[in-house]
Amino acid sequence: MSTEDMRVKSRLSNRLARLARAVLEPEHRVDPATVTIKKNNGSFEIPDCKNCRDRCCVHPRRDEGILLSLRDIATFVDSGLGDFIVGRYTFKKKNGTVQPEIDQMPRLKKRKGNCIFYDEDSGLCTEYGLRPTICRRFPYEVDYRNTKSGAVPIARFISEVSCPTISIRYKENSVQQMVADAIENENMSIEDEQLLPQHHKELRKMGFGPYLPAPKDCPT
Secondary structure, X not given: OOOOOOOOOOHHHHHHHHHHHHHOXXXXXXXXXXXXXXXXXXXXXXXXXXHOOOOOOEOOOOOOOOEOOHHHHHHHHHOOOHHHEEOOOEEEEEOOEEEEEEEEOOEEOEEOOEEOXXXXXXXXXXXXXXXXXXXXXXXXXEEEEEEOOEEEEEEEEOOOOOOOEEEEOOOOHHHHHHHHHHHHHHHHHHHHHHHHHHOHHHHHHHHHHHHOOOHHHOOO
């Protein structure tokens, strides 16, 4: 298992990045410099994966799986792994009218109810260097704390998950990387929420057609 980032970003990724830069203002994104890391009793938390018994790569339910953003899809396609993507984006409907809110997202293909990258014998990811951003940031996320001057982004270990944890006093590389990936994942979500309902025509022309709903099922 390689820890190197093996994701390829070329044609489709570059097209998506140009569109995002053209239509999204910088203030729409989370600036990493503004994000503080929430501590627990003065310590940083990291997942104790070796002692975890609740594998997040196991998805027995039909509606479960690793959700993929537009950027994840682009890098998978650019890496020659488009066949690992299943499903399409869908939008919510109300009284027969398509709404701009995303309802369903494409997922990473599964095998025997597990993520296709999951190895049952070792309990490890067989394509660690190719894993999507949501896997890279887990179990960290960007949350927001309300202040008098507005919402302030914070990176936090998700307390709702059942991961066993290790407390460390210093912000080691693993914490910094999970926080960076959490910020990237949040910005990807922001991009998707604006690009998909408002620019699905451009996305279809770029090559995202197989992962989008039919034009009649998109916002007008």
